[in-house]
Amino acid sequence: MFRSINWFKFASPASFYPVAGHLIPWFAVPAALLAAVGLWLGLVVAPTDAQQGDAYRIIFIHVPAAWMSMFLYLVMAAWCAASLTFNARLASMMAQALAPTGAMFTVVALWTGALWGRPAWGTYWAWDARMTSELILLFLYLGYMALRHAIDEPRRADRASAVLALVGAINVPIIYFSVRWWNTLHQGATVSLTSAPKMASIMLVAMLLMSFAAWFYAIAVTLIRVRAIILERERRTTWAGDLAGAAR
Amino acid sequence: MRNAAAQPAIEGEVWPGVAWAVQRDLRLALRSKAELGVQLLFYAIVVTLFPLGVGADPALLRALGPGVLWVAALLASLLSLPRLFAADFADGTLEQIALSPYPLAALISGKILAHWLATGAPLVLLSPLLAVQFGLEADELTALALGLLLGTPTLSLLGAIGAALTLGLRAGGSLLALLTLPLYVPILIFGAGTVEATRAGLAVEGGLSVLGAALLAALVGAPLASAAAVRIALD
Amino acid sequence: MNLADFFAMGGYGFYVWGSYAVTAALIAVETVLVRWRLRSAREAIRASEQR
Numbered sequence: 421m422f423r424s425i426n427w428f429k430f431a432s433p434a435s436f437y438p439v440a441g442h443l444i445p446w447f448a449v450p451a452a453l454l455a456a457v458g459l460w461l462g463l464v465v466a467p468t469d470a471q472q473g474d475a476y477r478i479i480f481i482h483v484p485a486a487w488m489s490m491f492l493y494l495v496m497a498a499w500c501a502a503s504l505t506f507n508a509r510l511a512s513m514m515a516q517a518l519a520p521t522g523a524m525f526t527v528v529a530l531w532t533g534a535l536w537g538r539p540a541w542g543t544y545w546a547w548d549a550r551m552t553s554e555l556i557l558l559f560l561y562l563g564y565m566a567l568r569h570a571i572d573e574p575r576r577a578d579r580a581s582a583v584l585a586l587v588g589a590i591n592v593p594i595i596y597f598s599v600r601w602w603n604t605l606h607q608g609a610t611v612s613l614t615s616a617p618k619m620a621s622i623m624l625v626a627m628l629l630m631s632f633a634a635w636f637y638a639i640a641v642t643l644i645r646v647r648a649i650i651l652e653r654e655r656r657t658t659w660a661g662d663l664a665g666a667a668r
Numbered sequence: 669m670r671n672a673a674a675q676p677a678i679e680g681e682v683w684p685g686v687a688w689a690v691q692r693d694l695r696l697a698l699r700s701k702a703e704l705g706v707q708l709l710f711y712a713i714v715v716t717l718f719p720l721g722v723g724a725d726p727a728l729l730r731a732l733g734p735g736v737l738w739v740a741a742l743l744a745s746l747l748s749l750p751r752l753f754a755a756d757f758a759d760g761t762l763e764q765i766a767l768s769p770y771p772l773a774a775l776i777s778g779k780i781l782a783h784w785l786a787t788g789a790p791l792v793l794l795s796p797l798l799a800v801q802f803g804l805e806a807d808e809l810t811a812l813a814l815g816l817l818l819g820t821p822t823l824s825l826l827g828a829i830g831a832a833l834t835l836g837l838r839a840g841g842s843l844l845a846l847l848t849l850p851l852y853v854p855i856l857i858f859g860a861g862t863v864e865a866t867r868a869g870l871a872v873e874g875g876l877s878v879l880g881a882a883l884l885a886a887l888v889g890a891p892l893a894s895a896a897a898v899r900i901a902l903d
Numbered sequence: 904m905n906l907a908d909f910f911a912m913g914g915y916g917f918y919v920w921g922s923y924a925v926t927a928a929l930i931a932v933e934t935v936l937v938r939w940r941l942r943s944a945r946e947a948i949r950a951s952e953q954r
Contacts, residue, residue, distance in 0.1 A: 464909075474913035478922045485926070500914070524933055532922040539918050556850050557837065563847045570839045578832045579900040586849060587829060587893060591851055600855040605861055652946035661952045667938045 433510050433650040434659045438644040447643070449558030451636035456583050466622045467474055475539040482532040484634040485525045486550075488505075490555060492522035497513065497589040498579050500582035512578035515585065516568065517646035523561035529554055529558060549599040558589040574653060602668075679824040685770030689778025690785075697751075697786035707748050708790050714740040715798045725805050733802030734812060734863035737795055741816060743857075744853050746845050747780040749831045752779060752824075753898070757835050763902055772898065773891040776832075780824050780891065788820030806862070811866040811875070815859040818879040825883075825890035826851040832897035855882060 448587050462480035467478040496518040503511035533551060534544040545551065571577035619627075654660045697704065718736045719729055756762040766772055794808045795816050804812065830848035834840055862875025904934040 421872060438941070468913060473915055475915035475918050477912065477919050481922055481926050510909050521933065524929055528929060530923055537916045539915050549937045554748065556853060559846065563843075563850070566839070566843055566846055567833065570834070570837045570843055571735075576900055576903065579910050580897065583897050584833055588850065590674050591854075594854045594858075598854040602857050602861050604864060641933060641937055644941055647936065648941040648944045651941070651948060655944070660948055663686070 431506075431508055431510055433513065433654050434657070436510055437647055437650050437663060440647050444640050444643050447636045447640040451633050451640055454629050454633035454636065457653060458626050458633055461622060461629065462626035466621065468624055472540050475536065477507075478532050478536040479623075483627055484631040485532060486554065487530040487631055488634045488638055489522055489526040489529050489554065491635075492518050492525065492543055493557060493560070493592070494589065496522060498583045500585040503578060504582050504586075509578070509653075510650075512582065513646050513649045514642070515582065516578075517649055518638075519565050519568075519644045521641050522564070522646070523558060525634070525638070526554060526558040526561060530558065547599070548603060549596050552594055552599045553596040557592055560585075560592070564588070566611045580649055672825070676732045680769070680771055682774040685768075685774035686778040686781070688770070689765075689775045690782045693779050693782030694785060696755075697782060704786055705753075707744060708794060709785055710747060711744040711794065712798060713742055714743055719801065721807075724754070729802045730804065733799060733804050734808070736802065737799055737812060738816075738856050738860045740818075741791055741795070741820060742823065742849070742856060744791060745788065745820065745827055745852075746848060748783070748849070749824075749827040749844060750840065751787075752783050752828055752831045753835055754831075757901070764896065764900060766902055772895040776828065776894050776898065777887075777891040780821075780828050780894075782860060783828075784824040788824055791884070792816045792820055805867075807866050808863050809871075811863045811872045814872070814876055815862045815879055816864040818876060818883050819855050821851060821860045822855050822883045822886045825886040826855075828894040829890055829897060832894040832901060835898070835901040855879070858882070881896055 436447045458480065462477055466477070468474050475647055485655055496515045499511045499515040499518065502508065503515065509615055528552070533554070537546065539542050567584055568581045651663070705887060715736060718732060722728060722732065756765065765775055768775065792813060796813050799809050799812050827848050830844050830851070833847060834844045837843060856876050858878045862879065864874060865873050865875050910916055910920070
C-alpha cells in the first residue's frame with residue numbers, strides 16, 4: 421500500500437493543505453480526552469505525596485511541557501535539515517509552524533518549574549543544568565522566530581533560520597553539560613533538583629497521559645498553523661484562491 | 669583584487685586563500701586604528717562599571733572578577749562582530765569574494781583570523797591589567813589570560829556565524845546579540861570556570877583543554893557554517 | 904476530598920493553581936491566535952480575489 425501512494429506528492433503545500441485539515445480533528449479530540457483523563461487522575465485520584473504534599477501535582481504539567489519543549493525543537497531542527505537538503509518549501513513551513521508552540525511549552529516548563537521549585541526545594545530559580553538549558557532553549561526559539569521575522573525575503577528567511585536552528589541544536593546539549601561541570605565545581609547545589617517524588621504507578625499513568633495529550637495538542641495546533649502559513653505564503657497562487665473560497 | 673602578474677589562483681586552494689584574506693583584512697583594520705582603540709576602551713569601561721555598581725568590597729570583587737572579565741569580553745566581541753562582513757557586504761566586495769576561486773570557507777577563516785588579531789588579541793593582553801583591579805592572584809591571572817587566549821578566537825569564529833546570518837538586516841545589532849550569546853554561553857562557563865578552578869586549587873589544564881577543544885571544533889565548523897550563511901545572504 | 908480541600912491543595916494552592924491557570928491561559932491564547940491567523944489568511948485571499 422505504501423508503494424502505491426506517491427508520498428512526495430504531499431510535499432507540495434497545495435496538496436498538504438487539505439490533508440492537514442483532515443488530520444486536525446484526529447489529534448485535537450484525543451488531546452482533549454487524554455488531558456481530561458490525565459488531569460482527573462493527577463488532580464483527584466492520585467494520592468498526596470509523603471514529602472512534597474500536594475505541590476507535586478505540578479509535575480503533571482511541568483514534565484510533559486519540558487519534554488515537549490525539547491522534542492519540538494528536535495522535530496523543528498529535523499524539518500530544517502530536510503528543507504536545506506531537499507530545498508522544499510513545505511519543510512520550512514513546518515519548522516516555522518512548530519516554533520511558537522515549542523516556545524510556549526518552554527515558557528510553561530520554566531514557569532511551572534519555578535512554582536514547583538519554591539515549595540519543593542525552597543527557591544523559585546536555581547542555576548542548575550536543566551533550568552539553565554531550558555532558559556537557553558527559550559532564547560533559541562525566540563532567536564529563530566526573530567531571525568525569520570527580520571528577513572523579508574521568504575526563501576532567505578527559510579534558509580538562514582534553518583542554519584540557525586541546526587547550530588542551536590548542537591548548542592543545547594553542550595550547554596547542559598557545561599552547566600553540570602560548573603555546578604560540580606561550585607558544589608553548592610547539593611540538593612538534586614532533578615528528583616521527582618517516588619512515583620506511584622497512578623502518578624506515572626497520569627503523567628504519561630498528559631504527555632501524550634501535550635504531544636497530540638502540539639500536532640493539532642501545528643497543523644492549523646501550517647495551514648495558515650501555507651495560505652499566507654502561497655496567496656498568489658490560483659489553488660489558494662480556490663481553497664480559501666471553499667468552506668473548510 | 670588579485671595581482672594578475674603574480675601566480676594565478678588555483679581553484680580550491682585553501683592556504684593562499686586564507687593568507688590573502690588575512691593580509692587584506694588586517695591592512696584594512698589597521699587603517700582604522702581609532703576604531704579598534706575604541707573597542708578596547710569599551711572593554712575597559714564595562715569592566716570598570718561592575719565595581720561601581722556592586723560596591724568595592726574586595727571579597728565580592730574577587731568572587732565576581734572572573735565572570736565580569738569574561739562577560740565583558742563577550743560583549744566586546746559582540747560589538748566588534750559587524751566589522752567582519754558589513755563593510756564588504758555594503759559595497760559589493762563580499763559578493764566578489766564569494767565568486768573567487770578560493771573556497772569561501774577558507775577566505776572567511778582568514779577574515780576571522782584578521783578580526784581576532786585586531787580585536788581579540790589586544791583584549792587578551794589588556795585583561796590581566798584589568799583583572800588586578802578585582803584582586804586576582806598571579807595564578808588566576810594566568811588562567812584568565814590563557815583562557816581568553818583560547819576563548820576569544822572561538823568567540824570570533826562563533827560570532828561570524830551570527831554576523832553572516834544577519835547580514836544587511838535592519839534589526840542587525842540586537843538580533844545578532846540574541847542569536848550569538850547562546851552560542852557564547854559554554855565558552856563563558858568554561859572560561860570563567862577555569863579561573864575559579866584555579867582558585868579552588870585544581871589544575872588549570874582541565875578547563876584549558878575544554879576551551880582548546882572548543883576552539884578546534886569551532887575552527888572546523890564555524891567557517892563552513894558562516895560560508896553557508898553568507899551564500900544564503902547573497903542569493 | 905471536598906471542594907475546599909481541592910482548592911487548598913494542602914496549603915500549596917497558590918503554586919499548583921498558579922501553574923495550572925497560567926498553562927490553561929497560554930493554551931487558550933495559542934488556540935485562539937492560531938485559528939484567528941488561519942481565518943485572517945483566508946479572508947486576505949478572498950479579499951484580493953474579489954478585486
